[in-house]
Amino acid sequence: MKANPSRTRIWRSQYLPSIELVHGVSKIHSLPRHFHEELELGIRQGDGWQFNYRGATYSVPPNTLVVTQPGEAHHADCASDRDCTYRGLQIGVDLLQQVATEVAGRKTALPFFSMPLVYDRDLNTQIVQVHQALEQPISQLEQQTLMGDLLAQLILRCAENPPCQAKLGEERQPVDRVRIYIEDHYDREISLEQLAQVANLSSFHLNRSFSKTFGMPPHAYQIQVRILQAKRLLRKEWSIEQVAFETGFASQSHFGSHFKRLVCVTPRQYIQDSKNVIDFDV
Known part of the structure; x- marks a missing residue:
């Protein structure tokens, strides 16, 4: 060009x-x-x-x-x-x-x-x-x-003469190992190859099996786990910048966009709204 x-x-x-x-x-x-x-x-x-x-x-x-x-x-x-x-x-x-x-x-x-x-x-x-x-x-x-x-x-x-996909079997135990690994290392950079080794499956087969079992691919599960942890830290009054770093996001803006997409409010709104505790005994 x-x-x-x-x-x-x-x-x-x-x-x-x-x-x-x-x-x-x-x-x-x-x-x-x-x-x-x-x-x-x-x-x-x-x-x-x-x-x-x-x-x-x-x-x-x-x-x-x-x-x-x-x-x-x-x-x-x-x-x-x-x-x-x-x-x-x-x-x-x-x-x-x-x-x-x-x-x-x-x-x-x-x-x-x-x-x-x-x-x-x-x-x-x-x-x-x-x-x-x-x-x-x-x-x-x-x-x-x-x-x-x-x-x-x-x-x-x-592709001309495309290959037939290998059939999915019952891989609950391998993908459970991957789920636990993601939860234990949610704040780190994890490669798809690392997860494939944990599951003892190919990267392609792992992605299909994980999505079938948990309803989302591994990277989406990682983001979800990061956001859940971020909510806990925000309720403890950590700063947004600290939370973004602690939960493994590349930047505060990247964290904010994922938080808004999954929680439907910004991190700042969430900090304010989480203080609204209703006492039903009053």
């Missing part, structure tokens, strides 16, 4: 080293013919664009996912009279291979995506939401869980 480089950002997360992310805002999106060593996923929001790939030119509608195989040359052009947003992810082949193997429950070939354009609205929405989440200071566990689930859905919905 050459136009307006001051409004283009490229970054990697320390918790997702195999993934490079791109976020750009511009009227013109123009790239010469090139290729990547990773699988490339890209969505342009606001206007369509032209994509040349495998000897064909595609007119890509806005909000449509474009999937480019590693090593395949392509180029893109778009000119619009308004600012449009481009979101891209470049996925390392080792990670893609790992997720495909975990989905199948056995060693499997690197997924191949024969169709470059994906018109799956739910999947395209999921990609945008994950990309937006990765722009925020979310936990290691949340980053890895969101990305793992996204890649699994991409493989299952879009």
Whole structure:
């Protein structure tokens, strides 16, 4: 993306080293013919664009996912009279291979995506939401869980000859061990790989089993446990800044947004309202 480089950002997360992310805002999106060593996923929001790939030119509608195989040359052009947003992810082949193997429950070939354009609205929405989440200071566990689930859905919905998912069994004891581990270490950065080792399951299988058993994925359970502890500390008149740090949130604003989402009031409101004790004997 050459136009307006001051409004283009490229970054990697320390918790997702195999993934490079791109976020750009511009009227013109123009790239010469090139290729990547990773699988490339890209969505342009606001206007369509032209994509040349495998000897064909595609007119890509806005909000449509474009999937480019590693090593395949392509180029893109778009000119619009308004600012449009481009979101891209470049996925390392080792990670893609790992997720495909975990989905199948056995060693499997690197997924191949024969169709470059994906018109799956739910999947395209999921990609945008994950990309937006990765722009925020979310936990290691949340980053890895969101990305793992996204890649699994991409493989299952879009790959040629997708693998069959390994069946879920009765994993109550393994996921209970994970639940206890999260509760005992709620204030720490925990990786999905650590939890998989606790359960002796693959990361993908753990995420599915935990969600089936407890109604939410491990990262959401971690956030819930952190908020419950935060409520206890706020009632003890700890400062909001102290509570955010003590419960493992990356920042006070990050803590506040999760608290408001789950409790329906801000931490400051909660401090005030928790003082309202009704004496029914009066």
